[in-house]
Amino acid sequence: MEFSQGRYQIGGVDALQIAERFGAPVYVYDAATMKRQYARMTKAFGKVKRLRINYACKALTNVNVLRIFRELGSGLDTVSVQEVELGLLAGFDPHDILYTPNCVSLEEVTEAVEKGVRINIDNIEILEQFGAKHPEVPVCIRLNPHIMAGGNSKISVGHIDSKFGISIHQVPHVLKVVAALGLKIEGLHMHTGSDIYDAEVFLRAVEILLNAAGDFPDLDYLDFGSGFKVPYKDGGIATDIEDLGDRLGDRFNEFCAEYGRDLELMFEPGKFLVSEAGFFLVRTNVVKTTTASVFAGVDSGLNHLIRPMFYDAYHHITNISNPEGKPRIYNVVGYICETDTFGVNRRLSEVREGDILSMANAGAYSFMMASNYNSRFRPAEVLVLDGEAHLIRRRETMEDLLGTQVQLDALRREAVV
Ligand SMILES: *Cc1c(COP(=O)(O)O)cnc(C)c1O
Secondary structure (H helix, E strand, O other): OEEEOOEEEEOOEEHHHHHHHHOOOEEEEEHHHHHHHHHHHHHHOOOOOOEEEEEEHHHOOOHHHHHHHHHHOOEEEEOOHHHHHHHHHOOOOHHHEEEOOOOOOHHHHHHHHHOOOEEEEOOHHHHHHHHHHOOOOOEEEEEEOOOOOOOOOOOEOOOOOOOOOEEHHHHHHHHHHHHHHOOOEEEEEOOOEOOEOOHHHHHHHHHHHHHHHOOOOOOOEEEOOOOEOOOOOOOOOOOOHHHHHHHHHHHHHHHHHHHOOOOEEEEOOOHHHHHHHEEEEEEEEEEEEOOOOEEEEEOOOOOOOOHHHHHOOOOOEEEOOOOOOOEEEEEEEOOOOOOOEEEEEEEEEOOOOOOEEEEOOOOOOOHHHOOOHHHOOOOEEEEEEOOEEEEEEOOOOHHHHHOOOOOOHHHHHHHHO
């Protein structure tokens, strides 16, 4: 969000006008930021001959966003067969879609095979069943290097007790299955979680995967997952992607030389590509002063942005309606009948009833984790593209809430009596 001539802008469009035009609450995404982040990532790993970025679309699957990434040349990382379908609908070539499920049935994996996408398998039992059923289909396997990345236990998935991936210690077992069934392993994959503070730790996991790669002669790609951290506040910790690209690029090229073939280097960032592109605009309903605090109560809650409550995530809040107002300290809370605090002790320019507050980093896992809790509607989504705001999902209505409910005649009769 830029501040210019006393107004806040998203992608060059006045943010307050977006809220007025489309109503609040509303998610607003800036396509230019997505493009910038994609370019940054490709540039950071520019040393590598064959680089592929698969946008991890669980972060934000609006098909217009998927199309932006397709046009940029990105592939897609998907975790469900529904995401695969959305990707195909957005025009992705099936070969550019990697399907990385966890704990799904063999039936769902088979559905993905039928759609022609690349398959990533993360447990030996499924690998055996899969191999017996589709011995001709090349697969990727997800290994767990048991590296503890980052500090948030809810989003770290690489540790020893994690449900994700095949333990690196089970590679000998995997090799037996591969030999017995004549499988072709075309890729190795790891994804250590969502909090990489330290390139050093990431490179240690990379070493473990490279070490395993020597045992697989048919590889075409190595996928190092994601977990790139974006800043949430000024000066906040972020992955130094340029430094990582520089060091990993050298190491990867060295490995390819040893291996005897130029493998494709894959990453699958979600947050890195879309988090900073999104802003969630909400309207202040009440300003309530209690003995200890001043609360700004807004027309949203954990039904629309659960990350602060779920992960203790920090989303920077700005009062875009009163940029020149005198700063005061607020607790920004939602309207859900449940504790739903967006921010504690936030310094905002004076908040008045009706003011629009903007929450930053709302591109990833914000709309996607929204629900109808308290029977509230999910908000609209707006995409700013080349200096123009477009509605890309309308706000829900009562019909949407009732659309999937089946009303029983029997109960209806009783209710009338
Ligand atoms: C969620 C997920 C990602 C994306 O993680 P970010 O932290 O959003 O970059 C990548 N790969 C897999 C397998 C995932 O489950």
